[in-house]
Amino acid sequence: IKPKNFGVIIRTVSEGKGVAELQKDLLDSISKWESFMKKLPETEPAKRVWGEMDRTSTLIRDILSTDFTNVYVNDQALFEDIRSYVHEISPEMERIVKHYKHKEPIFDHFGVEKQIKNGFGKTVNLAGGAYLVVEHTEALHVIDVNSGNRTASKENQEENALQVNKEAAKEIARQLRLRDMGGIVVIDFIDMHKPANRKVLFDHLRELMLLDRAKHTILPPSKFGLVQITRQRVRPEMNIVTVEKCPTCDGTGEIKASIVLMDDIESNMTYILREQNEKNVTLCVHPYIAAFIKKGLVSLQWKWFFKFGQWVKIKEVSSYHLTEFHFLSSKDEEIKL
Structure with a gap:
């Protein structure tokens, strides 16, 4: 199918593709070349004749498949570009490209933000109650598989371990692609005593990793039950912060002593x-602090009554952090301090 006077570079993604599909891709490339050659004589210096695909088109080119049901885009110009590109490479899939027009942010609407936080954290929960713990070091990545609340009798421990490990292997293969973890990855699966089960797990993991475009090598489980993977990174590793600084201690791990708070x-x-001679004041505090203030026969609340000559109401606000407090006036307006 190679045209005369042309050279062809076949990418690894072409492996297993039919001749008709390769020829269509080749004809598209030739069409672009002819369009480029027509523009070239008429183009003035410093004007771009042809440009590299933008990041979005490159992404669509690399991952778009028949498994996709919808592609939502919240930008009109980008929507037109993507639809045009998809029409060019796969006209029958143009209909799945849709313009998102709702007021709600697109990530919030589809729950993407939550999925990112769940998927990129140190702990990744699995459907059956098991979970993964993902640790990164300078030398390698470590993934520990834990059965969580999944328990089984002694007779079924081996079978249960195999099921959890297979479930974990599926998520691990996905995590490697999502985070684009490169270098050495060591996986500590749940121990299995039967060699046949270890082989089943190894074959299952190899099959799952076939979906990974990155070059990788998987070694059989060691005698300690560890599986080692070397994987080539395709793009910069995704490192998304999934924790937030504690509003109470401001990330120090320490809070004001309760006696100082009082x-x-x-x-x-x-x-x-x-x-300020305020009357009918209400003190808003965390429920734990409210309980401390009201505790005992002669509580702090009563001591304040004897000291100030008026009753201070205590209001519990569960949304407050432990050391947060505010005063409200008789009109339920916050008193600025």
């Missing part, structure tokens, strides 16, 4: 009741 509350209360 001093702060009482100090502010003194200013509000005696300096």
